[in-house]
Amino acid sequence: MSELTSLTIAEARSRLKRKEFSALELTEAHLSAMERARHLNAYITETADLARERAKESDKRLAAGEGRPMEGIPLGIKDLFCTEGVQTTAASRILEGFSPPYESTVSQKLRDAGTVMLGKLNLDEFAMGSANITSAFGPVKNPWTPQGRKAELVPGGSSGGSAAATAAHLCMGATGTDTGGSIRQPASFCGLVGVKPTYGRCSRWGVVAFASSLDQAGPITRNVRDAAIMLKAMCGYDAKDSTSANLAVPDFEAVLGQGVKGLRIGIPKEYRPDGLNAEVNALWNQGIDWLEKAGATIVDISLPHTQYALPTYYIVAPAEASSNLARYDGVRFGLRVPGKSLDDMYAKTRATGFGAEVKRRIMIGTYVLSAGYYDAYYVKAQKVRALIMRDFNEAFEKVDAILTPTAPSAAFGINDKIDTITMYLNDVFTVPASLAGIPGASVPAGYTTEGLPLGLQVLTKRWDEETLFRVCQSLEDAAGFKGLGPL
Amino acid sequence: MSPTFSIDTATVRRIATLARIEVTDAELSTWAEQLSGIMGWIEQLKEVNTDGVAPMSGGTDLKLTLRPDVVTDGDMVDQVLANATEAQDGFFTVPKMVE
Numbered sequence: 305m306s307e308l309t310s311l312t313i314a315e316a317r318s319r320l321k322r323k324e325f326s327a328l329e330l331t332e333a334h335l336s337a338m339e340r341a342r343h344l345n346a347y348i349t350e351t352a353d354l355a356r357e358r359a360k361e362s363d364k365r366l367a368a369g370e371g372r373p374m375e376g377i378p379l380g381i382k383d384l385f386c387t388e389g390v391q392t393t394a395a396s397r398i399l400e401g402f403s404p405p406y407e408s409t410v411s412q413k414l415r416d417a418g419t420v421m422l423g424k425l426n427l428d429e430f431a432m433g434s435a436n437i438t439s440a441f442g443p444v445k446n447p448w449t450p451q452g453r454k455a456e457l458v459p460g461g462s463s464g465g466s467a468a469a470t471a472a473h474l475c476m477g478a479t480g481t482d483t484g485g486s487i488r489q490p491a492s493f494c495g496l497v498g499v500k501p502t503y504g505r506c507s508r509w510g511v512v513a514f515a516s517s518l519d520q521a522g523p524i525t526r527n528v529r530d531a532a533i534m535l536k537a538m539c540g541y542d543a544k545d546s547t548s549a550n551l552a553v554p555d556f557e558a559v560l561g562q563g564v565k566g567l568r569i570g571i572p573k574e575y576r577p578d579g580l581n582a583e584v585n586a587l588w589n590q591g592i593d594w595l596e597k598a599g600a601t602i603v604d605i606s607l608p609h610t611q612y613a614l615p616t617y618y619i620v621a622p623a624e625a626s627s628n629l630a631r632y633d634g635v636r637f638g639l640r641v642p643g644k645s646l647d648d649m650y651a652k653t654r655a656t657g658f659g660a661e662v663k664r665r666i667m668i669g670t671y672v673l674s675a676g677y678y679d680a681y682y683v684k685a686q687k688v689r690a691l692i693m694r695d696f697n698e699a700f701e702k703v704d705a706i707l708t709p710t711a712p713s714a715a716f717g718i719n720d721k722i723d724t725i726t727m728y729l730n731d732v733f734t735v736p737a738s739l740a741g742i743p744g745a746s747v748p749a750g751y752t753t754e755g756l757p758l759g760l761q762v763l764t765k766r767w768d769e770e771t772l773f774r775v776c777q778s779l780e781d782a783a784g785f786k787g788l789g790p791l
Numbered sequence: 792m793s794p795t796f797s798i799d800t801a802t803v804r805r806i807a808t809l810a811r812i813e814v815t816d817a818e819l820s821t822w823a824e825q826l827s828g829i830m831g832w833i834e835q836l837k838e839v840n841t842d843g844v845a846p847m848s849g850g851t852d853l854k855l856t857l858r859p860d861v862v863t864d865g866d867m868v869d870q871v872l873a874n875a876t877e878a879q880d881g882f883f884t885v886p887k888m889v890e
Contacts, residue, residue: 618833
């Protein structure tokens with residue numbers, strides 16, 4: 305049934321409506337693909353029975369002509385979204401045994417749109433990482449392999465399971481979350497489309513929190529149209545998230561054919577540092593050329609505080625994380641390691657339950673928030689963050705969208721020795737947009753000489769995902785990128 | 792990276808206590824080295840002139856909305872306790888704190 309797993313969401317949607325196959329058949333095809341591809345370690349939990357149950361429900365609705373917008377479409381859900389009655393781990397030992405009695409707003413919206421959850425996808429522990437190697441459930445393998453040498457590659461992170469599963473056709477699309485690049489960078493590493501919408505588009509309610517002023521959910525799919533379909537189903541106002549935007553959700557799919565004629569595309573000079581990877585640089589130039597040929601006007605711009613975005617992020621995000629992760633105390637849910645006193649129990653539970661990267665970020669966050677350092681680090685970072693946002697606001701007075709590379713390289717090896725700060729540098733091009741709260745997307749645009757995918761990033765101003773999707777579609781049309789087929 | 796930035800082991804111990812993460816004596820110097828490296832790299836923010844800049848404290852430019860101060864949820868003790876390692880008579884239990 306590999307024919308069924310090769311379909312796009314848009315194709316499956318119309319063929320299900322025409323009853324060329326059933327939702328159950330579509331789900332079964334994906335469940336067997338998942339079984340065959342367990343070596344990728346993309347799923348932490350497979351929910352086959354639940355998936356069959358929901359697919360049957362979809363078939364009933366389709367038979368009655370009452371199909372919802374994504375009726376019967378099988379998806380993977382990043383294991384950071386709480387799912388009712390289904391183990392939710394955040395890829396951490398500290399949430400061992402946690403089964404939420406509630407459903408996150410985003411995954412509930414996807415259920416209400418008729419989608420079928422296939423399982424919970426692997427990620428970096430608490431979404432902290434850029435290679436999916438910090439998961440307590442082991443690393444995820446990228447289904448892409450380099451030509452001419454033997455190597456197992458990372459899928460990127462933190463939404464590494466989401467990207468690997470979508471690329472390998474183990475789901476038709478997946479939810480991701482992006483705090484500093486965790487949707488866009490794995491999309492680039494796996495040859496996929498990844499969209500981080502404007503902060504506030506998708507409710508954060510029921511998503512395990514990492515850094516609340518940055519966290520934002522979004523789709524990872526195999527093409528731009530599928531991302532538009534899926535994002536529409538995911539976003540919308542939610543009274544349970546105080547930062548959720550009470551704005552109408554546009555029909556992102558409706559703008560896809562509009563092209564980029566007349567749009568002004570900004571090219572920020574700060575994203576072309578000395579020593580930028582030559583293949584990444586060449587692909588960026590190619591993307592500029594494509595958009596110009598499609599009728600866009602190219603404008604050189606400057607975002608002067610770009611180089612400070614990453615250190616700013618590594619104050620703001622750990623500070624918020626140290627506060628958010630204070631709730632893991634061994635009392636109310638998850639792991640408990642006994643101790644001599646209450647404090648001792650907290651300290652032992654947290655020492656055992658958190659992995660090294662999570663501890664590192666909690667320690668940094670605790671330090672920058674501690675007495676005597678708060679103004680020097682945390683408030684300073686909040687001020688630089690304001691300057692980064694101001695850079696973008698000024699740029700968007702001159703341009704409609706910005707084009708940059710998504711990541712400084714293609715996927716690297718699972719066993720490569722990479723020091724902490726070099727790992728953090730993976731997000732150098734994605735973090736500025738996260739800090740500014742603006743929407744960003746990665747579109748697969750080309751390959752390295754080893755045949756590995758590379759993505760380009762599109763950014764627009766807040767709430768302008770429609771222009772974002774127009775530019776993404778134009779790049780996709782020009783690139784003619786071919787992803788992997790079913791394994 | 793600033794070679795001069797240094798977090799000593801006493802500071803690591805203080806941070807670990809505040810963060811409620813048990814750190815063994817053997818781990819202290821590794822932590823000191825790692826945290827010094829990251830904080831040294833972050834030091835570059837000091838170059839940025841932020842005089843008169845208002846700190847950006849959240850991710851959105853929208854006004855936070857208020858809702859009526861009424862109970863909208865609750866009365867689900869069993870569900871709330873369902874994931875606890877130890878619970879008794881409708882309460883979470885913790886090690887004895889007061890002798």
